[in-house]
Amino acid sequence: MAMFNSTGNNFGAGQISFKDYQAENYVVLNSKFTFDPTNADYQACDQLEIYVPDLSIDRSAVGAVFIRFVEDQHWSWGDSIYDGGSILKSWVKDKNTIVIEKQPWFDQNGPLIIYILTLYPQLNQGANTIKGTQQRLTMTTPDNYLRFGYETFMVEFEHWVFIHLFFSGCTYAYRDSLWEVTMEELPADITADVPICGGGNQFHPECDGMAEAHIENKVLSNQRRVMGFWDTGHDPFVYAFLVRDNNE
Amino acid sequence: MQALPSIAFGGFSGSAKGVTARQVAGRTILSVKSWPTGQTTNAQVARRTSMSKISKSWKLLSNDQMREWDRLAEHTSGQSAFGQKAEISGMNLYIRLNVNRAMAGEALLSSAPAGTVAVPNVEYSQIAVTPELVAITGIKHQASPYKLVVKMSAGQSAGISNGWSKTVIITPGIEDDWGEADETTLYLKTIGVEPVPGQKVFVESYWMDTSTGFSGQPVQDSVIVTGEAPHGRRVRVTMDTLDPTEDNNVTAIDVDFSTGAPVAQFNAVCLGHSNVASSEVHLDKELPAEVIGTGICLGRANDPNGKIVAQSYLVWVRNYYGKADMTFAHRGGYYVAKTECFGAGVMY
Numbered sequence: 001m002a003m004f005n006s007t008g009n010n011f012g013a014g015q016i017s018f019k020d021y022q023a024e025n026y027v028v029l030n031s032k033f034t035f036d037p038t039n040a041d042y043q044a045c046d047q048l049e050i051y052v053p054d055l056s057i058d059r060s061a062v063g064a065v066f067i068r069f070v071e072d073q074h075w076s077w078g079d080s081i082y083d084g085g086s087i088l089k090s091w092v093k094d095k096n097t098i099v100i101e102k103q104p105w106f107d108q109n110g111p112l113i114i115y116i117l118t119l120y121p122q123l124n125q126g127a128n129t130i131k132g133t134q135q136r137l138t139m140t141t142p143d144n145y146l147r148f149g150y151e152t153f154m155v156e157f158e159h160w161v162f163i164h165l166f167f168s169g170c171t172y173a174y175r176d177s178l179w180e181v182t183m184e185e186l187p188a189d190i191t192a193d194v195p196i197c198g199g200g201n202q203f204h205p206e207c208d209g210m211a212e213a214h215i216e217n218k219v220l221s222n223q224r225r226v227m228g229f230w231d232t233g234h235d236p237f238v239y240a241f242l243v244r245d246n247n248e
Numbered sequence: 249m250q251a252l253p254s255i256a257f258g259g260f261s262g263s264a265k266g267v268t269a270r271q272v273a274g275r276t277i278l279s280v281k282s283w284p285t286g287q288t289t290n291a292q293v294a295r296r297t298s299m300s301k302i303s304k305s306w307k308l309l310s311n312d313q314m315r316e317w318d319r320l321a322e323h324t325s326g327q328s329a330f331g332q333k334a335e336i337s338g339m340n341l342y343i344r345l346n347v348n349r350a351m352a353g354e355a356l357l358s359s360a361p362a363g364t365v366a367v368p369n370v371e372y373s374q375i376a377v378t379p380e381l382v383a384i385t386g387i388k389h390q391a392s393p394y395k396l397v398v399k400m401s402a403g404q405s406a407g408i409s410n411g412w413s414k415t416v417i418i419t420p421g422i423e424d425d426w427g428e429a430d431e432t433t434l435y436l437k438t439i440g441v442e443p444v445p446g447q448k449v450f451v452e453s454y455w456m457d458t459s460t461g462f463s464g465q466p467v468q469d470s471v472i473v474t475g476e477a478p479h480g481r482r483v484r485v486t487m488d489t490l491d492p493t494e495d496n497n498v499t500a501i502d503v504d505f506s507t508g509a510p511v512a513q514f515n516a517v518c519l520g521h522s523n524v525a526s527s528e529v530h531l532d533k534e535l536p537a538e539v540i541g542t543g544i545c546l547g548r549a550n551d552p553n554g555k556i557v558a559q560s561y562l563v564w565v566r567n568y569y570g571k572a573d574m575t576f577a578h579r580g581g582y583y584v585a586k587t588e589c590f591g592a593g594v595m596y
Contacts, residue, residue, distance in 0.1 A: 025507070025508050026507065058389070059389065059391075061504070061513045061592065062591065064548075066558070085558070086556045086557065086558050087591075094391060103556075118592075120592070121507040121509045122426070122508075122509075123482075123506050123507060123513060124425070124427050124482050125506055125507055125509070126506075128506065128507075128539055129507055129510070129512045129538075129595050130509060130510045131510070131541055131595045132510050132595070132596050134542075134596040151579050155510070155594045155596055164544055164579075197580060198580055205555075206553075206555050207555075207557055208558070208581060210558075233582060234581070234582045235581060235582075236580070237560050237579065239544075239560050239580070
């Protein structure tokens with residue numbers, strides 16, 4: 001498994017670990033880290049910069065990373081979850097710097113979690129996009145308690161996989177359970193935490209909900225979900241470029 | 249300009265009948281007043297106006313600031329003549345660097361830079377000049393604050409070997425676009441006529457450090473105008489490639505298929521249409537067959553109510569009857585009509 005650690009950052013996040021696949025003209029990076037938006041370094045910076053050992057590319061086009069906050073509300077009848085988040089622009093500025101745009105949207109909801117599940121490409125590379133093959137994912141749960149929409153698929157490459165999961169329904173008895181779903185065609189060499197975007201968020205309608213799932217050995221598991229996860233029209237989804245553990 | 253031995257003309261200075269003599273580092277330089285030939289371009293007028301304003305602003309500097317410029321000038325060379333390093337005054341350096349900065353759209357620099365700056369030379373693989381395309385390609389990128397300045401001549405006879413004095417500034421300071429500087433529009437605007445196949449165009453280019461105004465050594469080149477571009481163009485969908493007679497549901501778009509990787513690069517501000525959770529754009533030409541298919545990308549709501557919802561979009565790319573269209577079709581997340589799609593997405 002290929003990994004590296006950051007050499008620093010300008011927003012007080014401590015050391016950040018990356019799983020990576022680096023090609024000549026693009027890189028795929030996976031990372032999850034937390035930072036505190038009240039710290040002085042974050043407040044002083046114009047954009048979030050992560051300093052890293054030499055990457056294979058010296059700049060990239062703009063990609064997207066996920067930002068998430070965790071929020072519980074305590075009521076007389078019980079606790080409710082109002083986790084939320086959105087996406088931020090991110091790019092490779094030079095061989096040693098990954099940039100994430102700074103937005104104030106969730107500064108009051110810290111600590112904040114960033115998920116980098118991103119492919120950073122370069123442009124004008126003298127060749128066109130190389131098309132992959134869409135492979136639908138069979139999502140298996142006992143009695144099919146968790147169901148997924150038509151656009152639940154992966155595109156598999158030797159060193160990384162792209163997945164798009166589209167949640168469509170759940171048997172009522174399982175709505176608050178730990179979900180464990182086997183993705184039959186997914187390679188077993190993928191381990192990652194991925195955000196599930198979507199679901200209604202009564203306290204944060206501007207951004208909707210964002211949960212977190214863990215993928216390991218072809219199984220996606222999730223326990224903590226926003227209260228309005230199944231609200232009509234707020235279709236939860238996963239979008240991730242995932243580095244396989246077969247890289248050296 | 250003519251340099252003469254100081255023994256013969258030492259101490260001689262002043263102007264008479266269009267000839268000016270001045271003393272520079274012990275040499276007497278005689279200059280004959282030169283008059284511009286050809287029609288003055290708008291860019292030249294702007295540059296002269298800017299130079300005039302900058303010259304006048306020298307007097308507004310404090311004594312300390314002037315001394316800083318003089319100090320910097322002592323370590324800076326002017327244009328050398330006959331192998332002798334020419335000197336430059338603080339005021340002339342102030343004007344030179346600020347004219348460069350003004351050309352690149354930067355504000356006036358009152359305080360002198362801390363020191364001289366070594367600016368890299370321009371490196372590129374090819375200059376393509378055709379009636380439809382004027383571009384420098386394969387440029388070795390230099391990050392900000394460097395900007396590329398390109399000067400070009402109008403088409404000259406192919407027999408001329410030295411025509412760089414006929415070059416005028418085409419781009420006063422641009423960043424290369426992924427190794428490419430497309431000068432087509434600005435060339436036509438500045439020179440006024442399309443290049444004619446068979447003619448020779450002289451080109452001079454250099455990097456400018458816009459933070460200080462220092463520029464690098466000009467790289468001189470020339471190219472014979474050809475009928476067709478020697479390389480394939482980048483496959484890209486931008487606002488310029490859309491069919492204006494069709495209803496296009498975006499305010500901005502830049503989808504780039506030139507990644508040479510298993511993704512396309514998506515950028516679009518979608519508006520939605522007809523209460524359908526999708527946006528369409530129509531191109532005035534077909535796209536190459538290898539980029540026809542389905543892509544997927546992320547979107548972030550960007551509406552006036554402050555929504556920033558993350559969404560996923562399928563992107564259908566099709567050719568039909570000599571044209572092409574793209575549809576950004578909403579899939580995951582809460583649909584917001586005005587959404588900015590960005591980032592890399594696989595295609596299949």
